Amino acid sequence: MKLDRRRFMKLAGSGAACLSLGQLGVSLAPVKAYAAEMKISGAKEVVTVCPFCSVSCHVIGYVKDGKLVNTEGDPDYPINEGALCAKGAAMFTMTTSHHRLQKPLYRAPYSDTWEEKSWEWMFDRIARRIKDTRDKDLILKNGKGDTVNRLESMFLLGTSHAGNEECAIAHQAMRGLGVVHMDHQARI
Amino acid sequence: MGSNAAEHHPISFKWVLQAKDKGATVMHVDPKFSRTSARSDFHVPLRSGTDIAFLGGMIKYILDNELFFKEYVVEYTNASLIVGKDYGFEDGLFSGYDAKTRSYDKSKWGFELDADGVPKRDKSLKHPRCVYQLMKKHYSRYGIDAVSSTTGVSAENLLKVYKEFAATGRADKAGTIMYALGWTQHTVGVQNIRSAGIIQLLLGNIGVAGGGINALRGEPNVQGSTDHTLLYHIIPGYMAMPNNEWQTYDDYVKANTPVSNDPMSANWWQHKPKYFASLLKAWFGENATPENGFCYEYLPKIEKGEDYSYMYLFDRMYENKIRGGIIIGLNPMNSVPNSNKVRKALDNLDWLVTSELHHSETTDNWKRPGVDPKTVKTEVFLLPSAHRLEKEGSVTNSGRWLLWHYKAIEPAFEAKPFGDMFVGFMKRVQELYRKEGGTLPEAVLKLDYPDRYDPEELCAKINGRFTKDTVVKGKKYRKGQLVPSFTALADDGSTSSLNWLYAGSYTEEDGNKAKRRSTSQTPMQANIGLFPKWAWCWPVNRRILYNRASVDLNGKPYNPEKAVIEWKDGKWVGDVPDGGWPPMATGKGRYPFIMSKHGFGQIYGPGRQDGPFSEHYEPVETPVARNMFSKQLNSPVYKYVSSEMDKLSAPADPNYPIVLTTYSLTEHWCGGGETRNIPNLLEAEPQLYVEMSPELAEEKGIANGDGVIVESVRGRVEAIAMVTVRMRPLRVHGRIIHEIGMPFCFGWTTPGTGDATNRLTPSVGDPNTTIPEYKACCVNVRKADRLTELAT
Structure with missing residues (x-):
């Protein structure tokens, strides 16, 4: 049995x-x-999916007082049955790694350092950059007079790390802006 | 073949080992002896880039010895279809080749149609222009001697693999092929896989339990990110990206909706207008109406035939034609070929938005070794991203299962999910357009874009909703309610869906099916390991695609011991059938390969850029000067870019006589930007090395552990020599050719580990996918006088 x-x-x-x-x-x-x-x-058990490779092994995160205390393979998931490879087994260290970025960082043109900025400041500045680029470079018609509405001078690269919902709105945003240079790990 | 599953998809491999315990023969054909080889019945080394020669030989073996599954081949594949008179193949080129544009006129490869527009067939397979006969002729050139001399595999080993695999051509046997980037990353990548497709169709191994061609997708959600399409050439749900020749919605629908005149062909893509209209409704909401072509006019249109993938993007960036962009969860400064060029190209940007867990070679490119930051103009934004345990949402695995992951903890420090990032700047871009106007503001302002990132709500929006009260199969749905399946989607504006393939995943009746965790199954499902109530699988929870090819014309399983579906008492039982029509013999059935226009498995594939059959061509950089199979040395249609930094070495260049292949490691992911920041993973695999045979090491005066320089015409890389019998010298074209192998996950932001292996690889790609040829290029190797990139 x-x-x-x-x-x-x-x-x-x-x-x-x-x-x-x-x-x-x-x-x-x-x-x-x-x-x-x-x-x-x-500890509370929370089911997640390993972020490496498309076998998508299930992992249980153990959370105590809002803190991750341990991770282990999910024995119920019929594919990994609790087993994990080296990367999956490193899920805990990966989340708690002391190398993690802490704050939004900004590097001004020709500068040799990063500066810490707020998310609000970053979003405002990025939105301005995108809009200015689009207003300047959006190609409404090609050489033959066809309507093309494309923004060739801006691109999106990545990522298969994103969830389905994130990919769906990333794609929608880019096509709305007119972006055509779009690619990610599927082509690597 | 083309995969090292034990190391790169370790958990998948435990199921291979279970099959082996039950008596399956496991064979590993790959340039390098790895842990996959160690656990297989035997390993067969071959030269990188010669898989089509190897597989072409197998096709010939199957045909010569009549080992194919005749009923399956005749009834379910296009082997019996008659090809038109314009098709031809001569000395390495198919008919319709235009040397000036380096492309084929594919209309020369079409089928011969009868008066009703249905392809003509000869089920006896004797007509000289039927696919079967053309295939036989095409692969007749792939004799054992030519294949052995090209691949470096001995005749004995070739026959051993051919015999074992061809034995699965029986109705009661199945064979499967697992492949990964070892097949895709070639200028003939798609045709490598096509060759496997031909073999599996000949042996009746598609649609059956334990069969198929298994793409071991390497990335965490690469299936989902392809379905939802972070790619230039398609839009969500595998529909073509609009191009300049399709100026209106009607033009698009007309050009993209296949028509079949055969009543036996389901021709599923005939429903495409419903999926396309529902996608536009989801994108533009109330603004999209049938009268305005669902806002189609605002979408960007790519230039027909133009390529906007990595390789071309970085080339244009190098030529200063790109102003700015976004790179998230990706480390192209390490993972894209010809790193020296792409690193320089990135300096030309005015602005760059990045989002990562850690600093990487991409985020910090402006201060890379040898570059003065004061000379780099780029404004760089680096946004800390949330890790998997810090956000919820769905991902899709390699078997198309939609899986929910829950949020365990708050994001570390100030990190946020990518979703918050897109909503964050898009909301502001929309505000700016509302306030200031600008160029074509409607395209941005008419989007139905979320105000905040809510994965649960988006998951429902992906499934799709009714936009007005509707009755489906007698059941009433109100406006705003979820559609039960893609069969409910319509092209009149009454439904919306961000991806038709996912319709049915989140329903009024059953909620979010990505969250299902039941292992319950019928005995028939348990027998072949199907778990229909664990999560959900696209399309319509069908776990094995084309499963109606697993039964005979009366709906009886070819292999009753391993039945996938069966027609019983007037209905199908088992898996969700690939279309619910009754068996073919009733006269009311449909051919099982419902996604292809004519309904057949495509042994002959007239839709590819490089020919309807696979053909061996040498890698673009090759250690040999001629092709044993034709005068055409390389693929006549491979893609390339040609800046002054895109040098290629000449065929059989004595300066670069060694073949290089590249690969991942169990402990590191892709360019390594993340995993090098995990101390226990870095400790396990700390430094860049190069695997070489003792024979090559002796020839070069290199000892195990020595620092060496590996050089191609494009760049040089330092590595530690790992002298090992895992790499074997191969006898090719009558002489010894050496192959070496290197991981590509190390980079300068983790000091002492080494730097990008991809400084060696060329920007040349497959004509169908533009996936670069990482797996075979030409290099040389020598002992290093001193090391600067590696800690010693």
Whole structure:
């Protein structure tokens, strides 16, 4: 009989979502079991999908007091059945990496440094850049007199990291502006 | 073939190993011995860029020995169709070639039609111009000797693979082919895959359990980002991007809606106007009406035949023709060929918006080694992006499953999802147009664009809604309610949908199906591992495409042990059938390949840019001076750009005698911009290396662990020599040719790890896709006197 993770928990006679194997009497070193319990006990389980490769392994994020405390493969997902590769297993470090960018950064022309700016400031400035470029360069007619409404001098590159909903509005925005140079990892 | 699944899609490979445990033979044909090879029954090394020769030999073997699945081939593929008299093939060129434009007139390759406009067929397969006979003739040139001499694979190994795979041509056997970028990244990439398509159709392996050609898509949501189309040449749902010749909505619909006169052909794309009109309704909302062509006039129209992909974009940027743009979640300064050129090209921008988790070679290009920032004019915006666990939404896996991911925590620091970024600046651009006016403001102002980024609402909008009260199959839907399926979409403005393929994923009846987590299945579904209630799969939750090709004319499974669908008591059971019509033998059925105009699996593919059959051409940079199969050395229609930095070495150039192939690593993703910032991943794979055979190392006086310089005509790269028997010298055209392999994920923003391998690769691409030829170019290698890019 094949047991999925939830049924295993149920059969083990536990209503609590986050009992560790150690507590169920499966042979894990007691210290290890204790440590595991400390880490995720009482944590909320949130299902996510690994952001690398299109096997799309499911991962459970454990959240305690609004903080990510652990990640592990989702044993219920019929494709990965709890297993993860090196990248998937690094999901926790990836999210909490100390290399993460913290604030919007701006580099002025010819400058040799980044400056911190607010999102509002960045959005305003980007919108201005886009509009000015479009107003100046939008090609209404081609050489043959066909209506073409295209903005060749601006582009969008990326990304397969975006979710479906993000891609859908990215595409809509670009076609609204007239952008034709558009590409991403699908062509790499 | 063309994949190292054990290392690049590790979790997919565990299912391969399960098949092996059950008795399947697993064969790995790839230039490099990898962990995939180690777990396969055997490994066959071949020279990069010679897959068509290898597969052409297999096609010949199957035909010569009559190992194909005859009923399937006759009934379900276009093997029996008669090709028109204009088709021809002579010495490497198909008919209709124009050397001046480097393109084919594809009208020369059409089928011969009867008086009703239906393709003529000869089910005996004897007509000299039927596809079967033309194929036989075409691949008759792919004898074992020529194939062996071209690929570097011994005759014994060739026959071993051919025999094993051709054995799946029986009704009760299935064979599958897993491929990845090892096939796409060639100037003949599409024809590599076409060759596999021909083989799988000959063996009856499409539409069946355990069959198919599996594209192992390498990127996190590359299926979804292709469906929703961050690409220039199509719009969401695989419809063509409008071009200048289609000036009106009616022009577009007329040019893009195929017509079939065969009542047996479903010709599914005949419904395209419904999908296109619904997309325009979703984009322009109330502003889109049938009277104004649903605002079609405002859309940009690309110039017919023009290419706006990476390769051409960076070439135009290099020529100073591009002013600014947006690069998100992408590191092209590492991952696009000829990095020296693209890095220089980026300096020509006035402005650049980037959004990433970390600094990358792209965000920080203005201060790359050897460049004085004070000379770079670009205004750069770098927006911190949220990671997967910090946002919710849907992604689509390689099997087309729509999967929901939930938000676990708030984005770190000030990071935001990409969605917030697009809404953030678009809202402001719209405000500016409202206030100031400008050039063609209507195109921007008439968009029905969200005020805030709400993935749940957008997921519903992608599915589609009724724009007025409607009755579908006796059921009443009010204005604003969700459409139940794409069969409810209409071209009169009464429906909207951001992507017809996803219609049915989010319904009034069942809610957001991306969130479904039930493993329940019927015994028939369990038998072949289908999980129809886990999430949802496009189209219409059909898990195996073209599954009506898995049954005979009476609807009985060819392989009852592994049935996908079956006609039972007047209905189909199993998977969702590819069209619900009764079996073919009733006379009311439809051919199973419903997306092709004539309804057949396309052994003969007259729609491709480079010919209806695959043909071996050498990579653009090749270590040999001639092609064993024709006088045409390279693809006559491959794409290229030609700035002074786009040099190519001559065929068999003695300065660059070694073949280079590039690849990913389990621990790093693509250009490495993200994974190099994860300490445990960087620790596992810390530095750029080059794998070479002991024979080559000895010839070059290189020892394992030595620092070396790899050079092509375009650039030079430092790497650590990894001398290993995983790379084998190959006997090609009667002499020994060496091949080396390198990862491409390292870059200068992670000091000491090395820098872009793509400084070596050329900007030449496939004529159908413009995917660059990363997998085969020519280089040389020598021991380094000193290293500057690598920590030692």
